[in-house]
Amino acid sequence: MILYGTETRPAVLARTIRRIGDVKLRGGVDGLGVTMLEVGERAPDFTLPADDGRKVSLKDFRGKKVVLYFYPKDDTTGCTKEACSFRDNLGRVTSKGAVVLGVSRDDTKSHVKFKDKYHLNFPLLSDDDGRVTTAYDVWKRKNMYGREYFGIERSTFLIDEAGSIAKVWRKVKVEGHTDEILAAF
Numbered sequence: 001m002i003l004y005g006t007e008t009r010p011a012v013l014a015r016t017i018r019r020i021g022d023v024k025l026r027g028g029v030d031g032l033g034v035t036m037l038e039v040g041e042r043a044p045d046f047t048l049p050a051d052d053g054r055k056v057s058l059k060d061f062r063g064k065k066v067v068l069y070f071y072p073k074d075d076t077t078g079c080t081k082e083a084c085s086f087r088d089n090l091g092r093v094t095s096k097g098a099v100v101l102g103v104s105r106d107d108t109k110s111h112v113k114f115k116d117k118y119h120l121n122f123p124l125l126s127d128d129d130g131r132v133t134t135a136y137d138v139w140k141r142k143n144m145y146g147r148e149y150f151g152i153e154r155s156t157f158l159i160d161e162a163g164s165i166a167k168v169w170r171k172v173k174v175e176g177h178t179d180e181i182l183a184a185f
Helices: 009-019 077-088 090-094 108-118 133-135 177-183
Strands: 047-049 055-059 065-070 100-102 125-128 139-144 147-152 154-157 165-169
Touching: 009 090, 047 125, 065 077, 077 100, 077 177, 090 100, 090 177, 108 125, 139 177, 154 177, 165 177
Parallel strands: 065 100, 100 125
Antiparallel strands: 047 055, 065 154, 139 147, 154 165
16 A cells, blocks of 8 residues: 555545646546647646735736746755756846746745745745645655655746646756756746
């Protein structure tokens, strides 16, 4: 039996499938019924709570480029390095006419602590029900020390001004990632 947190795979799948009822299903990756988004496709819209209490929708950024990055967990080594790199390079990103949005399944309370601790200067969005991580196909089966579980695969999507996916980075390596994104503009 494979455990996902404290749940079995069938329980996680049943719960996930119920939550993605409004997401267009196109095949089957990892048994979840979603396939990878491709360059040129319309980015799935969403509205999520931000660390400052606002509701943030992707459609609010039409006319701007969006760097939408998904990360596994607040205040962990890799996620902190990635967030701080975006923080330190935000001026370079915004000079390209883009905004940065970070998404994880942590709650907004966790995001507030993380943002305050590292003085992050961009919104962190909470996908606590997993709808957006599933729509973007970043909720993946993982294996650590022989234990299988589901979690967020570190991924970044560059979304153009019209709301289409311009570039996708999956299984992101944190070192040098911000420069990769800037080179794609």
